[in-house]
Amino acid sequence: MKQTRVFTLLAILCLLVSVNLVGAQDGITELTILWAEWDPANYLQQIGNEYEAETGIKVNVIQEPWGSFYDRMAVEWAAQGDAYDMVVGDSQWIGQAVEQGHYLDLTDFMVSNGIDKTVTPATLQYYGEYPAGSGKYYAYPTEGDAVGWAYRKDLFEDPQNMADFEAKYGYPLAPPETWAQLRDIAEFLTRPDEGIYGVGVYTQKDYDGMVMGFQNVFFSWGADWFRDGQVLGVVNSPEAVEALEFYKGLYQFAPPGTGNAFFAEMNDVFISGQAAMIMNYFAFFPALINPGVNPYAEVTGFFPGPKGPNGDQFVSLGGQGLSVISYISPERQEASKEFIKWFAQEEVQKRWAAVGGYTCNINVLESEEFLTNTPYNAAFADSMTFVKDFWNIPQFGELLEPAQTYLTGYVVGGEGTAQEAMDNIAEAHQEILVDAGVIDG
Amino acid sequence: MLKNQAAPYPTSSQPQRRRQISDRTLSQLFIWPTLILLIAINIVPLFYSLFLSFTNFSAIANKPAEFVGFANFTRIFNDEDIWGYFALTGRYALISVGLQTVIGFGLALLLRKKFRGSGILTTLILIPMMLSPVVVGLFWKLMFNPSYGIFNYLIGLTNPATAPDWLANSQTALWAVIIVDVWMWSPFVMLLCLSGLSAIPDYLYEAAAIDRASPWFQFWRITLPQVAPLLLIAVLFRTIEAFKAFDLVMGLTGGGPGDATQMISVEIYSQAFLGQFRTGRASALAYVVLVIIIAVSNVYIRTLNKVREG
Amino acid sequence: MAAQSPAAPRLPVNFSTRVDEVSSRARLARFIRVVVVIAVAIIMLIPVTWMTLTAFKSRPDAVAVPPKIFFQPTLEGFVSLLTDRRQLTTEQIAEEQKRTDLTWIDQLALSRGQVITGPSDYPQRLLNSIIVAGVSTVFSVGLGLLSAYSFSRFSIAGAGDLLFFILSTRMLPPVVVTIPLFLMYRALGIYDTHFGLILLYTVFNLSFSVWLLKGFIDEIPREYEEAALVDGYTRLQAFRKIVLPQSLTGIAATTVFCLIFAWNEYAFALMLSADRARTAPPSIPSVLGTGGIESAAIAAGSLGFLIPVVIVTFALRKYLLRGVTFGAIRQ
Known part of the structure; x- marks a missing residue:
């Protein structure tokens, strides 16, 4: 009869579902690491496979798209869930994770094994330590990263361009050392008739794209998010406003269609030959030297973030540290620490760098092998000495939102003035920080 | 159907052997699973978030909810930005639903009389509304790209340097979202109108033709009043959906640039997630929206009833 | 509405009572109607068609300026969709290229300087x-x-x-x-x-x-x-x-x-x-x-x-x- 068949079908479907429901979970044969969905996570999976080959413990790197990476982790924390053993968490998260007890204190583990001495002090401070200067560590600096620049050597080294540029601006065309030079070059190389535009900059609205791009200018102009216990008058200082006007000026030379752009779009406009220079995290540069992906791979050069009007030089920090979630069983905590211990070894860090990871290991970073391994590693090692980050207190997400909205509103949407935008951000930040008790009202 | 069954006339002993289920019990048995599911998955969370809207709870704060009275609501009512988002959503709903109504109704009128291939054309026109809003958003984003997207080229702007960057300009971003929404949902209005048109009895037109009424008169006096109830339902559905507009906007602009396309649902989402997790405030805002939707629906339904009676 | 008048008289009409039914104006109107409907259907289908075309484009073709309508179709997009891949360094590419046991899928990935590390979760x-x-x-x-x-x-x-x-x-x-x-x-x-x-x-x-x-x-x-x-x-x-x-x-x-x-x-x-x-x-x-x-x-x-x-x-x-x-x- 027909009905019997329907019921059989239903039964089979239910069975299918329940089979999927029952996951294997016996003993510590598997470690799960959450990270964002990007190339470095693939590299980590590769290193994890080597760990499995050595120890028999499977390492599973779960990748979540950047847009929802923080949300996924945050709700998991709130539920005190043990779905992940470790997370390669963004640098800004550490404050919240530590204050609310989501990360395991790794201080003793890292100090007693000497791991803290194997990584550069700057990366240990930004990725591992909280509060700043406390000597308490919660993460092993895993993927060092900062914003760097890629440029088209063929355009920079074209004799005609060089002559024209020098005639117009009075100095030779070369990778810029100051923001003013970068602007001149961007202006010079913006040629809509040829489909080439001077510079690609971050403008994306969700998560932190816009802020990470703007900060490079903002910090280099001597501005800051917070100074001497003050936000009002600091965030909207004259330097900050000038920096924002400058950033908008750069956006005028950006390829069309980059009004909501972040790392993927930056690489895209570069690969399609539309941009003479782009800003991007170093983590995204491997694709640019791959001739299979980038037709201009042979003529792609790299330089670190330029200096501001007063010689200040800062770049936005990217990158993440590897932390152990505190809600997993003690056995799994131990197994996770074992993995970190293995991963932190110089030999493994060398492998990590070789497959494409950005190691924070001092010796590997300083090795000639690393510096010459790729055309951008030198700029990377350089940049890591002048990185600076957004807030990393628990309220960072709330602080990001108004900054993102007003910055994109002014730079991309052309709403209001730079002064208004920075005033609005300052007021919003003041309110959030007073509410949180970080500063006095 | 009946021939497969063992006995269409049951033997007289059957009712005694099996206890007859009363209609009452049966109807309870049939209805309760549905009600229980709706209560568990819709109503319980709804009350839970009503409770949360009076607290300062944050889903990621690891702290129990603290009662704050009407603080969230007063904050919403005093927030100029949020009123701006409401106004924006209203404008979006008005323009978008208006265009959909005109286009959808027009199409329905054109497709009403069948011709060779009209069936297949109707189905083809329906395809956009079958698609996932996320995929639609992704694709239109690609099409709107001023350099390699096809949209500007199709409307005759072939110079990427001067062509508008639809999604990156505060003035055009809303229109870009509207264009996509109209593309996606005009077919829905068409479908409803088409079914309304097909239900108009022919004799009305025949009578009008005998009276030598002009086509214009026929349209105003027969077609429009007859389709109006369904048309209003379509408008109601689309208006509610416009207030819920979320995945399409997120896919296209993320609410930007600035807050040029920050529809109210996008605002709720960014309060509730996106690194903020102001669960209490987001719940309060969601309730305000819910009340508005119910109020708007009521006005509509009343108008609808009037139209039906009149 | 049909629901309102379920008992409406449905007279069998054997002759056309509508005087305009056969005039040439009506035929023209009908022609315009069909043309408009076809035009709308085409407009409705452009995005879907564009997506289908894009699925068969190579990466440079997909972002070509101006957009390409004619191009050499490739299955690259599908390979990218169904596999996880990893970037190779220049030396690794040279090494891989020497291998003779690569399938066409591997070769397609290699032509983009990548190696397939496994199936994707799509x-x-x-x-x-x-x-x-x-x-x-x-x-x-x-x-x-x-x-x-x-x-x-x-x-x-x-x-x-x-x-x-x-x-x-x-x-x-x-x-x-x-x-x-x-x-x-x-x-x-x-x-x-x-x-x-x-x-x-x-x-x-x-x-x-x-x-x-x-x-x-x-x-x-x-x-x-x-x-x-x-x-x-x-x-x-x-x-x-x-x-x-x-x-x-x-x-x-x-x-x-x-x-x-x-x-x-x-x-x-x-x-x-x-x-x-x-x-x-x-x-x-x-x-x-x-x-x-x-x-x-x-x-x-x-x-x-x-x-x-x-x-x-x-x-x-x-x-x-x-x-x-x-x-x-x-x-």
């Missing part, structure tokens, strides 16, 4: 979508049918209020219930399970399916059942043997709508599933590829996801119109 996501959308549709139509039958046939105290209540659950902005649902799902341990998503979609479609099916069942004359009851059928038998076969059209229409909703749903899937049960919609935008956006891969992923919907739409297209007619009129 097929699993698609399978999840099929399971979740399929099973939830069966349940929401099944349960909806039972409730719709009761509302249609029995006098239930407060039926009007109950029906409005059922409909109103459809008006909530989903975000209102997402957070509480998330917390509930965590507590019950059904977060990120097929069961959890099936449950949710079943309920969200239920309100719709009750309303739609009630419209259909109202159309079935009660006399059939009453006759059967007199003949000694139980209510259940009458329901199974008379109402069920009669409402097949309605069931088909409801199924189409429920299926499309469950298949396309995004917001809940994003928040209530993670790795195991995640369906295709939240994962398609994240088919990012290596070092940038691979439009071709995204297009290929979207295409794979759209084809089932388009097939279902075509197969059941006559029910779509019927579904809307019945469901909507009754509200």
